[in-house]
Amino acid sequence: MKTPLSRRDWFKSTLAITAGATFASSFTSKLxxxxxxxxxxxxxxxxxxxxxxxxxxxxxxxxxPSEKAKKAVLDVLSKGNRYAFDELEELKKLIAAKEGVDASYILLGAGSGELLCQTGIAYGLEGGRVLSAYPTFPLLMNYATQMKANWDKVDLNDKLEHNYEALVSAIKSDTRLVFSCNPNNPTGTVVRESIVKSFCEEASKKTLVYADEAYLEFLEPAQQQSMVGLVQNNPNVIVSKTFSKIYGLAGLRIGYVIGHPDTLKKIGQFGDTISPSQTAIAAAKASMGDExxxxxxxxxxxxxxxxxxxxxxxxxxxxxxxxxxxxxxxxxxxxxxxxxxxxxxxxxxxxxxxxxxxxxxxxxxxxxxxxxxxxxxxxxxx
Ligand SMILES: Cc1ncc(COP(=O)(O)O)c(C=O)c1O
Missing domain, CATH: 3.90.1150.10 (Aspartate Aminotransferase, domain 1)
Incomplete structure:
Protein backbone atom coordinates (compact mmCIF):
# COMPACT_ATOMS: atom_id res chain seq x y z
CA MET A 1 0.00 0.00 0.00
CA LYS A 2 1.17 3.50 -0.72
CA THR A 3 2.16 5.60 2.28
CA PRO A 4 0.06 8.78 2.27
CA LEU A 5 2.09 11.75 1.10
CA SER A 6 2.78 14.02 4.04
CA ARG A 7 2.15 17.74 3.63
CA ARG A 8 5.84 18.35 4.08
CA ASP A 9 6.70 15.82 1.35
CA TRP A 10 4.10 17.34 -0.90
CA PHE A 11 5.43 20.78 -0.17
CA LYS A 12 8.99 19.63 -0.91
CA SER A 13 8.05 17.77 -4.08
CA THR A 14 6.02 20.72 -5.33
CA LEU A 15 9.03 22.88 -4.67
CA ALA A 16 11.32 20.52 -6.50
CA ILE A 17 9.05 20.45 -9.51
CA THR A 18 8.29 24.15 -9.68
CA ALA A 19 11.63 25.50 -8.75
CA GLY A 20 14.10 22.86 -9.82
CA ALA A 21 14.76 22.35 -6.10
CA THR A 22 16.75 25.57 -6.03
CA PHE A 23 14.58 27.64 -3.66
CA ALA A 24 14.89 27.10 0.06
CA SER A 25 11.52 26.31 1.64
CA SER A 26 11.82 29.43 3.81
CA PHE A 27 11.86 31.50 0.62
CA THR A 28 8.80 29.75 -0.77
CA SER A 29 6.84 29.93 2.47
CA LYS A 30 7.41 33.69 2.41
CA LEU A 31 5.87 33.78 -1.04
CA PRO A 65 -17.84 27.41 -12.53
CA SER A 66 -21.27 28.30 -13.93
CA GLU A 67 -22.85 25.99 -16.53
CA LYS A 68 -22.18 28.68 -19.16
CA ALA A 69 -18.49 28.75 -18.23
CA LYS A 70 -18.19 24.95 -18.33
CA LYS A 71 -19.76 24.82 -21.77
CA ALA A 72 -17.45 27.57 -23.04
CA VAL A 73 -14.40 25.64 -21.79
CA LEU A 74 -15.49 22.46 -23.56
CA ASP A 75 -16.26 24.35 -26.75
CA VAL A 76 -12.85 26.02 -26.85
CA LEU A 77 -10.77 22.88 -26.26
CA SER A 78 -10.13 22.35 -29.96
CA LYS A 79 -8.34 25.72 -30.00
CA GLY A 80 -5.91 24.44 -27.38
CA ASN A 81 -3.11 24.24 -29.95
CA ARG A 82 -3.27 28.02 -30.60
CA TYR A 83 -1.76 30.88 -28.60
CA ALA A 84 -4.61 33.10 -27.48
CA PHE A 85 -3.38 36.37 -29.03
CA ASP A 86 -6.70 37.41 -30.58
CA GLU A 87 -8.85 36.05 -27.78
CA LEU A 88 -6.85 38.03 -25.20
CA GLU A 89 -7.36 41.27 -27.13
CA GLU A 90 -11.05 40.52 -27.46
CA LEU A 91 -11.44 39.86 -23.73
CA LYS A 92 -9.46 43.00 -22.93
CA LYS A 93 -11.90 45.04 -24.99
CA LEU A 94 -14.91 43.45 -23.27
CA ILE A 95 -13.45 44.13 -19.83
CA ALA A 96 -12.50 47.68 -20.83
CA ALA A 97 -16.09 48.36 -21.96
CA LYS A 98 -17.44 46.97 -18.68
CA GLU A 99 -15.00 49.03 -16.59
CA GLY A 100 -15.47 52.21 -18.66
CA VAL A 101 -11.83 52.59 -19.75
CA ASP A 102 -9.77 52.16 -22.92
CA ALA A 103 -8.39 48.65 -23.59
CA SER A 104 -4.87 50.03 -23.06
CA TYR A 105 -5.83 50.39 -19.35
CA ILE A 106 -6.27 46.61 -18.91
CA LEU A 107 -3.56 44.09 -18.03
CA LEU A 108 -4.64 40.45 -17.89
CA GLY A 109 -2.94 37.75 -15.84
CA ALA A 110 -3.28 34.11 -14.86
CA GLY A 111 -5.26 35.18 -11.79
CA SER A 112 -4.91 38.56 -10.14
CA GLY A 113 -2.29 36.83 -8.00
CA GLU A 114 0.10 36.84 -10.94
CA LEU A 115 -0.35 40.60 -11.25
CA LEU A 116 0.16 41.11 -7.52
CA CYS A 117 3.46 39.23 -7.84
CA GLN A 118 4.54 41.32 -10.83
CA THR A 119 3.65 44.55 -9.03
CA GLY A 120 5.59 43.41 -5.97
CA ILE A 121 8.64 42.77 -8.14
CA ALA A 122 8.35 46.03 -10.13
CA TYR A 123 8.05 48.26 -7.07
CA GLY A 124 10.10 46.10 -4.67
CA LEU A 125 13.11 46.35 -6.96
CA GLU A 126 13.19 50.09 -6.31
CA GLY A 127 13.90 49.52 -2.63
CA GLY A 128 12.22 51.81 -0.09
CA ARG A 129 8.94 50.67 1.42
CA VAL A 130 5.61 49.09 0.65
CA LEU A 131 2.75 49.76 3.02
CA SER A 132 -0.47 47.93 3.87
CA ALA A 133 -2.94 47.19 6.60
CA TYR A 134 -2.31 43.97 8.53
CA PRO A 135 -3.59 41.30 8.37
CA THR A 136 -4.36 41.41 4.69
CA PHE A 137 -3.64 39.38 1.53
CA PRO A 138 0.16 39.56 1.55
CA LEU A 139 1.23 38.34 -1.90
CA LEU A 140 2.32 41.70 -3.34
CA MET A 141 4.24 42.64 -0.20
CA ASN A 142 5.89 39.20 -0.01
CA TYR A 143 7.31 39.66 -3.49
CA ALA A 144 8.34 43.26 -2.80
CA THR A 145 10.25 42.25 0.33
CA GLN A 146 11.98 39.42 -1.56
CA MET A 147 13.35 42.17 -3.81
CA LYS A 148 14.66 45.16 -1.89
CA ALA A 149 11.70 46.76 -0.13
CA ASN A 150 10.66 46.88 3.53
CA TRP A 151 7.04 46.23 4.47
CA ASP A 152 5.34 48.72 6.81
CA LYS A 153 2.16 47.36 8.40
CA VAL A 154 -0.72 49.21 10.05
CA ASP A 155 -2.95 47.13 12.32
CA LEU A 156 -6.65 46.86 11.55
CA ASN A 157 -8.98 48.72 13.94
CA ASP A 158 -10.77 46.85 16.70
CA LYS A 159 -13.61 45.91 14.33
CA LEU A 160 -10.97 44.25 12.11
CA GLU A 161 -11.38 46.92 9.41
CA HIS A 162 -8.73 48.87 7.51
CA ASN A 163 -7.76 52.04 9.39
CA TYR A 164 -7.38 54.32 6.35
CA GLU A 165 -6.51 57.43 8.36
CA ALA A 166 -3.61 55.62 9.99
CA LEU A 167 -2.54 54.25 6.60
CA VAL A 168 -2.26 57.73 5.07
CA SER A 169 -0.29 58.92 8.09
CA ALA A 170 2.10 55.97 7.71
CA ILE A 171 3.20 56.97 4.18
CA LYS A 172 6.87 57.97 4.25
CA SER A 173 9.00 59.77 1.69
CA ASP A 174 10.31 56.42 0.36
CA THR A 175 6.97 54.55 0.35
CA ARG A 176 6.73 53.25 -3.22
CA LEU A 177 3.26 51.76 -2.96
CA VAL A 178 0.33 51.34 -0.57
CA PHE A 179 -1.85 48.23 -0.87
CA SER A 180 -5.53 48.54 0.04
CA CYS A 181 -7.80 45.48 0.16
CA ASN A 182 -11.51 46.30 0.29
CA PRO A 183 -13.24 43.95 1.05
CA ASN A 184 -10.30 42.60 3.01
CA ASN A 185 -8.96 39.04 3.17
CA PRO A 186 -8.72 37.44 5.84
CA THR A 187 -11.53 39.38 7.54
CA GLY A 188 -14.20 39.94 4.85
CA THR A 189 -14.70 43.41 6.35
CA VAL A 190 -15.62 46.36 4.14
CA VAL A 191 -14.97 50.08 4.57
CA ARG A 192 -17.40 52.70 3.20
CA GLU A 193 -16.72 53.97 -0.32
CA SER A 194 -16.39 57.65 0.71
CA ILE A 195 -13.58 56.78 3.14
CA VAL A 196 -11.72 54.55 0.68
CA LYS A 197 -12.08 57.13 -2.09
CA SER A 198 -10.70 59.97 0.07
CA PHE A 199 -7.88 57.66 1.08
CA CYS A 200 -7.03 56.84 -2.56
CA GLU A 201 -7.10 60.53 -3.49
CA GLU A 202 -4.93 61.58 -0.55
CA ALA A 203 -2.46 58.69 -0.67
CA SER A 204 -2.03 58.84 -4.47
CA LYS A 205 -0.64 62.38 -4.16
CA LYS A 206 2.35 60.74 -2.49
CA THR A 207 2.64 57.19 -3.83
CA LEU A 208 1.02 54.46 -5.95
CA VAL A 209 -2.23 53.06 -4.52
CA TYR A 210 -3.03 49.41 -5.39
CA ALA A 211 -6.74 48.80 -4.69
CA ASP A 212 -7.49 45.06 -4.55
CA GLU A 213 -11.18 44.41 -5.21
CA ALA A 214 -11.10 40.60 -5.51
CA TYR A 215 -14.24 40.18 -3.37
CA LEU A 216 -16.21 43.31 -4.31
CA GLU A 217 -18.96 41.39 -6.15
CA PHE A 218 -19.93 39.59 -2.94
CA LEU A 219 -21.61 42.86 -1.95
CA GLU A 220 -25.09 43.65 -3.24
CA PRO A 221 -24.82 45.45 -6.61
CA ALA A 222 -25.77 48.87 -5.15
CA GLN A 223 -22.95 48.56 -2.60
CA GLN A 224 -20.24 47.57 -5.10
CA GLN A 225 -18.39 50.88 -5.13
CA SER A 226 -15.21 50.32 -7.11
CA MET A 227 -12.24 52.67 -7.22
CA VAL A 228 -12.02 52.20 -11.00
CA GLY A 229 -13.54 55.66 -11.56
CA LEU A 230 -10.33 57.20 -10.19
CA VAL A 231 -8.00 55.41 -12.57
CA GLN A 232 -8.70 57.41 -15.74
CA ASN A 233 -7.38 60.69 -14.34
CA ASN A 234 -4.87 59.36 -11.89
CA PRO A 235 -1.87 57.23 -12.94
CA ASN A 236 -1.16 56.66 -9.24
CA VAL A 237 -4.27 54.51 -8.65
CA ILE A 238 -4.60 50.95 -9.94
CA VAL A 239 -7.38 48.46 -9.25
CA SER A 240 -7.32 44.68 -9.53
CA LYS A 241 -10.18 42.24 -9.98
CA THR A 242 -10.45 38.50 -10.44
CA PHE A 243 -12.67 35.82 -11.94
CA SER A 244 -11.65 33.44 -9.13
CA LYS A 245 -14.14 34.46 -6.47
CA ILE A 246 -17.72 35.41 -7.42
CA TYR A 247 -17.44 33.57 -10.76
CA GLY A 248 -15.82 30.46 -9.27
CA LEU A 249 -12.94 30.18 -11.75
CA ALA A 250 -10.06 29.99 -9.25
CA GLY A 251 -8.57 26.87 -10.83
CA LEU A 252 -8.72 28.27 -14.34
CA ARG A 253 -6.62 31.32 -13.36
CA ILE A 254 -7.65 34.65 -14.79
CA GLY A 255 -7.73 38.18 -13.37
CA TYR A 256 -6.83 41.73 -14.35
CA VAL A 257 -5.50 45.11 -13.31
CA ILE A 258 -6.97 48.42 -14.46
CA GLY A 259 -4.43 51.22 -14.55
CA HIS A 260 -2.68 53.89 -16.58
CA PRO A 261 -0.81 52.30 -19.54
CA ASP A 262 2.56 53.57 -18.24
CA THR A 263 1.96 51.93 -14.86
CA LEU A 264 0.81 48.71 -16.55
CA LYS A 265 3.97 48.71 -18.68
CA LYS A 266 6.12 48.91 -15.57
CA ILE A 267 4.24 45.99 -13.96
CA GLY A 268 3.76 43.90 -17.11
CA GLN A 269 7.47 43.79 -17.96
CA PHE A 270 7.78 41.03 -15.31
CA GLY A 271 5.11 38.80 -16.82
CA ASP A 272 4.24 36.93 -19.97
CA THR A 273 1.77 38.85 -22.14
CA ILE A 274 -0.10 35.66 -23.02
CA SER A 275 -0.31 33.83 -19.70
CA PRO A 276 -4.11 33.29 -19.49
CA SER A 277 -5.04 30.11 -21.36
CA GLN A 278 -7.69 29.65 -24.05
CA THR A 279 -9.88 27.84 -21.50
CA ALA A 280 -9.52 30.57 -18.88
CA ILE A 281 -10.33 33.28 -21.41
CA ALA A 282 -13.37 31.39 -22.70
CA ALA A 283 -14.67 30.81 -19.16
CA ALA A 284 -14.11 34.47 -18.25
CA LYS A 285 -15.95 35.64 -21.37
CA ALA A 286 -18.88 33.35 -20.65
CA SER A 287 -18.99 34.40 -16.97
CA MET A 288 -18.49 38.14 -17.14
CA GLY A 289 -21.62 40.02 -16.18
CA ASP A 290 -23.57 36.79 -15.55
CA GLU A 291 -25.89 38.44 -13.03
C1 LIG B 1 -7.58 39.77 -1.65
C2 LIG B 1 -7.14 38.82 -2.69
N1 LIG B 1 -6.60 39.30 -3.82
C3 LIG B 1 -6.18 38.50 -4.80
C4 LIG B 1 -6.26 37.14 -4.67
C5 LIG B 1 -5.70 36.28 -5.77
O1 LIG B 1 -6.68 35.60 -6.40
P1 LIG B 1 -6.46 35.03 -7.88
O2 LIG B 1 -5.00 34.95 -8.13
O3 LIG B 1 -7.11 33.71 -7.87
O4 LIG B 1 -7.12 36.04 -8.77
C6 LIG B 1 -6.81 36.57 -3.52
C7 LIG B 1 -6.91 35.10 -3.36
O5 LIG B 1 -7.37 34.56 -2.40
C8 LIG B 1 -7.26 37.44 -2.50
O6 LIG B 1 -7.77 36.97 -1.36
Missing amino acids: MAAPMSDAERAFFDMGLSTNHKVRLNSNENPYG DFMKLTRDKNAIARKVLTDYLDQKKIFYGKSMTNVVLFPAPKDGKKILSQLDEKGFLIRIWDYQGKEWCRVSIGTQDEMKNFVKAFDEVIA
Missing part, protein backbone atom coordinates in the same frame (compact mmCIF):
# COMPACT_ATOMS: atom_id res chain seq x y z
CA MET A 32 2.84 31.67 -0.15
CA ALA A 33 -0.44 33.41 -0.92
CA ALA A 34 -1.20 33.77 2.77
CA PRO A 35 1.23 33.89 5.69
CA MET A 36 1.92 30.55 7.32
CA SER A 37 1.31 30.60 11.06
CA ASP A 38 3.39 28.67 13.60
CA ALA A 39 0.40 26.34 14.07
CA GLU A 40 0.32 25.60 10.33
CA ARG A 41 4.06 24.89 10.17
CA ALA A 42 3.67 22.36 12.98
CA PHE A 43 0.52 20.91 11.39
CA PHE A 44 2.25 20.43 8.01
CA ASP A 45 4.94 18.41 9.77
CA MET A 46 2.39 15.95 11.14
CA GLY A 47 1.28 14.57 7.78
CA LEU A 48 -2.13 14.30 6.11
CA SER A 49 -4.98 12.22 7.41
CA THR A 50 -6.76 10.32 4.68
CA ASN A 51 -10.24 11.78 5.36
CA HIS A 52 -12.05 13.52 2.55
CA LYS A 53 -11.58 17.24 3.13
CA VAL A 54 -14.07 20.07 3.02
CA ARG A 55 -11.92 22.98 1.85
CA LEU A 56 -12.73 25.94 4.04
CA ASN A 57 -9.15 27.21 3.71
CA SER A 58 -8.86 28.98 0.33
CA ASN A 59 -11.86 31.33 -0.09
CA GLU A 60 -13.08 29.38 -3.09
CA ASN A 61 -16.57 29.46 -4.57
CA PRO A 62 -18.25 26.06 -4.02
CA TYR A 63 -20.85 26.74 -6.75
CA GLY A 64 -18.60 27.54 -9.69
CA ASP A 292 -27.85 35.24 -12.36
CA PHE A 293 -24.77 33.26 -11.39
CA MET A 294 -23.36 36.12 -9.31
CA LYS A 295 -26.67 36.44 -7.47
CA LEU A 296 -26.80 32.68 -6.87
CA THR A 297 -23.31 32.74 -5.34
CA ARG A 298 -24.00 35.88 -3.32
CA ASP A 299 -27.31 34.63 -1.91
CA LYS A 300 -26.16 31.11 -1.10
CA ASN A 301 -22.96 32.45 0.42
CA ALA A 302 -24.87 34.85 2.69
CA ILE A 303 -27.10 32.03 3.96
CA ALA A 304 -24.12 29.72 4.58
CA ARG A 305 -22.11 32.52 6.25
CA LYS A 306 -25.00 33.10 8.65
CA VAL A 307 -24.73 29.49 9.82
CA LEU A 308 -21.19 30.27 10.99
CA THR A 309 -21.86 33.75 12.41
CA ASP A 310 -24.99 32.53 14.27
CA TYR A 311 -22.82 29.87 15.85
CA LEU A 312 -20.14 32.40 16.80
CA ASP A 313 -22.82 34.72 18.25
CA GLN A 314 -24.23 31.87 20.27
CA LYS A 315 -20.75 31.07 21.60
CA LYS A 316 -20.03 34.78 22.20
CA ILE A 317 -16.93 34.56 20.01
CA PHE A 318 -15.95 37.89 18.46
CA TYR A 319 -15.54 38.08 14.64
CA GLY A 320 -15.04 40.71 11.96
CA LYS A 321 -18.29 41.65 10.18
CA SER A 322 -17.69 39.82 6.93
CA MET A 323 -19.55 40.71 3.76
CA THR A 324 -17.70 38.08 1.70
CA ASN A 325 -16.88 34.37 1.82
CA VAL A 326 -14.45 34.40 4.72
CA VAL A 327 -14.67 35.05 8.47
CA LEU A 328 -11.85 35.68 10.97
CA PHE A 329 -12.21 35.09 14.69
CA PRO A 330 -9.85 34.43 17.64
CA ALA A 331 -8.93 30.75 18.03
CA PRO A 332 -10.68 29.48 21.17
CA LYS A 333 -7.83 26.99 21.78
CA ASP A 334 -4.37 26.04 20.49
CA GLY A 335 -4.31 26.55 16.70
CA LYS A 336 -2.30 23.41 15.94
CA LYS A 337 -4.80 21.25 17.84
CA ILE A 338 -7.71 22.93 16.04
CA LEU A 339 -6.08 22.22 12.66
CA SER A 340 -5.29 18.59 13.39
CA GLN A 341 -8.62 17.75 15.07
CA LEU A 342 -10.59 19.43 12.28
CA ASP A 343 -8.41 17.58 9.77
CA GLU A 344 -9.41 14.30 11.41
CA LYS A 345 -13.06 15.31 11.01
CA GLY A 346 -12.50 16.18 7.36
CA PHE A 347 -12.25 19.99 7.41
CA LEU A 348 -9.46 22.32 6.39
CA ILE A 349 -9.29 25.91 7.69
CA ARG A 350 -6.43 28.39 8.17
CA ILE A 351 -4.84 29.70 11.35
CA TRP A 352 -3.34 33.20 11.19
CA ASP A 353 -1.03 34.84 13.73
CA TYR A 354 -1.89 38.43 14.59
CA GLN A 355 -1.06 40.59 17.61
CA GLY A 356 0.52 37.66 19.43
CA LYS A 357 -2.67 35.58 19.15
CA GLU A 358 -3.96 32.82 16.90
CA TRP A 359 -7.01 33.44 14.71
CA CYS A 360 -9.22 31.02 12.77
CA ARG A 361 -9.85 32.01 9.17
CA VAL A 362 -12.80 30.05 7.86
CA SER A 363 -13.91 30.24 4.23
CA ILE A 364 -17.61 29.86 3.56
CA GLY A 365 -18.65 26.60 1.90
CA THR A 366 -22.18 25.42 1.11
CA GLN A 367 -24.91 25.64 3.74
CA ASP A 368 -24.62 21.91 4.50
CA GLU A 369 -20.84 22.13 4.75
CA MET A 370 -21.15 25.01 7.22
CA LYS A 371 -23.74 23.16 9.32
CA ASN A 372 -21.41 20.17 9.52
CA PHE A 373 -18.44 22.44 10.17
CA VAL A 374 -19.94 24.22 13.18
CA LYS A 375 -20.89 20.85 14.67
CA ALA A 376 -17.34 19.56 14.19
CA PHE A 377 -15.78 22.81 15.41
CA ASP A 378 -17.94 22.75 18.53
CA GLU A 379 -16.72 19.26 19.35
CA VAL A 380 -13.11 20.30 18.73
CA ILE A 381 -13.25 23.25 21.10
CA ALA A 382 -15.39 21.52 23.77
